Amino acid sequence: SNPALWGGRFTEATDAFVQAFTASVTFDQRLASYDIQGSLAHAKMLAAQSIITDEDYQAIVGGLSQISAEIERGEFQWSIALEDVHMNIESRLTQLIGAAGKKLHTGRSRNDQVATDIRLFLRDEIDAIASQLLETIAVLGQLADREHATIMPGFTHLQTAQPVTFGHHMLAWAEMLKRDYGRLIDSRARCNSMPLGSAALAGTPYPLDRQMTMSELGFETMSANSLDAVSDRDFIIEFCSFASVLMMHMSRFSEELILWTSAQFGFINLPDKFCTGSSIMPQKKNPDVPELLRGKTGRVYGHLMSVLTLMKSQPLAYNKDNQEDKEPLFDTVDTVRNSLTAFRDMMAAVTVNPPAMRQAVARGFATATDLADYLVGKGLPFRDAHEVVGKAVGWCVEHGGDLSDLPLEQLQAFHPSITADVSEVLTLEGSVNARSLPGGTAPVRVAEAAKATLAWVEER
Ligand code: ARG
DSSP, X not given: OOOTTTGGGXXXXXXXXXXXXXXXXXXXXXXXXXXXXXXXXXXHHHHHTTSSOHHHHHHHHHHHHHHHHHHHTTOOOOOGGGOSHHHHHHHHHHHHHTHHXXXXXXXXXXXXXXXXXXXXXXXXXXXXHHHHHHHHHHXXXXXXXXXXXXXXXXXXXXXXXXXXXXHHHHHHHHHHHHHHHHHHHHHHHHHSEEOTTOTTTTOOSSOOOHHHHHHHTTOSEEOSOHHHHHHOOHHHHHHHHHHHHHHHHHHHHHXXXXXXXXXXXXXXXXXXXXXXXXXXXXXXXXXXXXXXXXXXXXXXXXHHHHHHHHHTTOOSSOOGGGGGGHHHHHHHHHHHHHHHHHHHHHHHHOEEOHHHHHHHHHHTTTTHHHHHHHHHHTXXXXXXXXXXXXXXXXXXXXHOSOGGGSOHHHHHHHOTTOOTTHHHHTSHHHHHHHOOSTTOOOHHHHHHHHHHHHHHHHTO
């Protein structure tokens, strides 16, 4: 049968399969509390404008609060025949309070209603995700503070390049998350705009007080064009795009954690609770959590692509296509929230293995650039210094050992201006300490940057 809400025009019942195919209630019931919040604000405004009576308004408030309780208790009877969350709630309201329930939809359409619901939902989720991001950044800041002087190899091309500090590496991650936070907060402003008053597409002749509904719902702005308001899903695309960049970052971090926990690296240890074993190989401890984080990135990218593709070619104004915006959005929100929780808790529990990191730096001739810089200090042009050190490294590769293992006479064979003060230059501490410009890896800078990161979080 057709929902009573629109049955007037129809002569034939909707096909049962089509009914199920077109229904969204199985997933959009997640918006119920926002739908009720929006309806309460709309009804209050209708009464204030004398479009409905105060008695009608009181009845609507009573009915909606009962519905809200029924939903919370899991007693609400959701019906596919009533298509979506909006019509399910409205139909129950009319069942409960009679004629007043039928007046709620005055000056409103499901088109501006659903756009409002999603914006209210997403605004809450954005706020929750923003706090999670701040907590995660703080965890990285604390770890950086603790390990500000711990030396590890820095890589380019995944080959040992120069020594860096572990804290510096953690703060590189924190910087990425700070930009993600900025993108999220920017997107909030565009999400926080009220579509109500746009009705189906053209606006409505009722004397609605949009300003009042807007403040009731805590929206910062109201839509400036009714056609745009009911069909705009940019704010979802922006959120999914923020989420994709965030997941890309967490996937990069995860990739490093997976490498670092391997026996070949052994830089860090992930507590057992973030790992699983193998059903066949007794020695295995697999870094499941970072692997899953890396894997979940794909589905979030997929959702961004879904919503972008959903919107491409849609003519104005609302089209039923838009019903397809919710599942990708909901899954993006859930995936991001779970991933941030997992990542934060995991990073709070990571322990580092400084000897393994030192050994790895030593194997990689990480102070070769320092030796070249030393020769520049003795008057050689940088290109010549580069050549001299290259030969020294080649000798070490052939005969074994690191530059710092070479006796002074051996080094002098590569260039006579090398003197005893070179030993200081070839130490890992000397190398990182020398890089003390703002933004550099010197422990003194990293300790400052870690404190600045924690202060940045505190200010938010
Ligand atoms: N369930 C619909 C959606 O999610 C609500 C809006 C329906 N509007 C319409 N004219 N069919 O988009």
